Amino acid sequence: MKIRRCAVLYIEPREELGIDWSGLFSGGSALSATMRWVALAPHLDREVEVDAADMAALGGLGQTVWIEREEAARRFGEASVARLLALGLLVDDAPDGEPVRARDETLRAQHWRPMSALAHAFGRWGDVRVETGMHFPDFQQLVAANGPPPPPTVEPAGAGPALALPPVERAGLDDTLFRRYTGRNFDKEASLPLPVAARLLQRAFGAQERRLVGEDAHVLKKLSPSAGGLHPIEAYVLAQRVDGVAPGLYHYHPVAHTLTPLTLLDGAAAAALALRFVADQHWFADAPMQVAMVARVARNFWKYRNHPKAYKAVTLDAGHLSQTFYLLATEAGMPAFVTAAVNDVDIERALGLDPLSDAVMAVCGCGPAAAARDTIELRYGDPDPV
Ligand SMILES: Cc1cc2nc3c(=O)[nH]c(=O)nc-3n(C[C@H](O)[C@H](O)[C@H](O)COP(=O)(O)O)c2cc1C
Structure with a gap:
């Protein structure tokens, strides 16, 4: 059986924060951080966790040239090779490896820039609802939480006085x-x-x-x-x-x-x-x-x-x-x-x-507008909503 690495793979050192209760009670830091390696591969459509041994194998096996599985196992250990095949980060040419291989080949066939494939695959939402965190972004609440936004305009120093432009006449598209x-x-x-x-x-x-x-x-x-x-x-x-x-x-x-x-x-x-x-x-x-x-x-x-x-x-x-x-x-x-x-x-x-x-x-x-306005809109000429 021959194997190679999947086409697109990024590894993220993921920090997870928690409360360190013992630290808190002993007067130390209340914040604890744990680290893990998360593999992001767009053809899998889900994150998977890897360890240091897996990382050595992933770093040593290329995504282009197929090599014998025994050779990979000899170099990186059978446990890591088996685990990475099961996770779908390595692909094989065996009949039962077909589903993962097909996803990897579909990804290759599109000619994605790897980082774009990553941004796209992991920037998608599924089943986001009010119950799972969707809410109307209320400006007042945002200001309360984040402070005021950066100002709506910038005023660069400029190499001379600003050039006043002629007033704009009303025209066809207006x-x-x-x-x-x-x-x-x-x-x-x-x-x-x-x-x-x-x-x-x-x-x-x-x-x-x-x-x-x-x-x-x-x-x-x-x-x-x-x-x-x-x-x-x-x-x-x-x-x-x-x-x-x-x-x-x-x-x-x-x-x-x-x-x-x-x-x-x-x-x-x-x-x-x-x-x-x-x-x-x-x-x-x-x-x-x-x-x-x-x-x-x-x-x-x-x-x-x-x-x-x-x-x-x-x-x-x-x-x-x-x-x-x-x-x-x-x-x-x-x-x-x-x-x-x-x-x-x-x-x-x-x-x-x-x-x-x-x-x-x-x-x-x-579609046609309703007579009543229950949700905020920014129509020209409207008064400020606050
Ligand atoms: C890329 C893009 C994404 C947007 N997403 C949302 C959205 O998720 N929900 C929403 O209520 N309005 C959304 N809007 C509409 C903007 O909030 C709206 O264009 C902006 O407030 C200015 O108002 P106007 O379009 O009436 O001039 C989006 C607009 C753009 C261009």
Whole structure:
């Protein structure tokens, strides 16, 4: 049997703090710290603990060249090799090693930058709810806990006096820009007219043109910029109340301009999933349509292979798409939202996607505003909330 190390692995010296009761009563330090080594490997999707002997084996076995297991056991000890194989930090070529090997190979095939794979895999949420710690971030409470935030502007010394710029005239985009705000009070009864949903999806996520840029290499021209022109972000729609669209999960096809049904749901199940997607942020869950933005990372990483900037660029792509989505919703007379506080793992499961290849980036949504405002919003011209 041959073995090698998994493709991406980081080891963290993890400090865990506790109360040292004996120290406290004897007048010493009340704080105790214990240390352990935690291995973070994105293909495993969970942290595992290793010891010093394991670390020597992990440091001595490469991730490219396969070597005989006996040889590894001779060099690093059978116990560590067996343990690391069982943990999935080493992979083997035996038939029963297939599940872990397949995860490792999927990770390799995407061309992730290792640190980006790590940030993505371990930055995901699953099952975050009010009961498990989600709460509305109240500014007053934050100020009480953290003190005031850093000031909203910086005043650098400058190499000379600041240049006063001419006043800005009102112009075409202003009406939309000034009416845009993050909605947190959606009308629970209202639905989204189908032509509005269609325009939003097409103009925010649809292709306006398709260009051949190389042999068998097509790019889509959309109304937002995208790193490398590759547009890796797919739009998955959770329809709760969209006229003419049964509640459920759909994939929006940016060229065909169609919604492919993935799972049809009854209204209650769609509402529950909407709340779950946005990690119990009830102020967003009533929006009649949510769009989960999911990056097919291999589309970007095809060009930006193992690249330190690639994941950042994909994140920026999501931001651009969401702003275009906001502006289109505003044009249609509705508020919109975007949130990164989402249950990535629940979204992946609902859509049947693999986080190593399809990275949930954020969720946006929109819909008509309710008459009453129960949750804070920052609409232009509003008085200060405090
Ligand atoms: C990347 C990103 C993540 C956000 N996440 C949340 C969120 O989790 N919950 C929320 O209520 N608002 C969220 N927002 C909305 C911001 O709070 C909002 O944009 C900000 O308060 C300014 O208000 P405005 O959009 O009405 O101008 C997010 C915005 C961005 C750009």
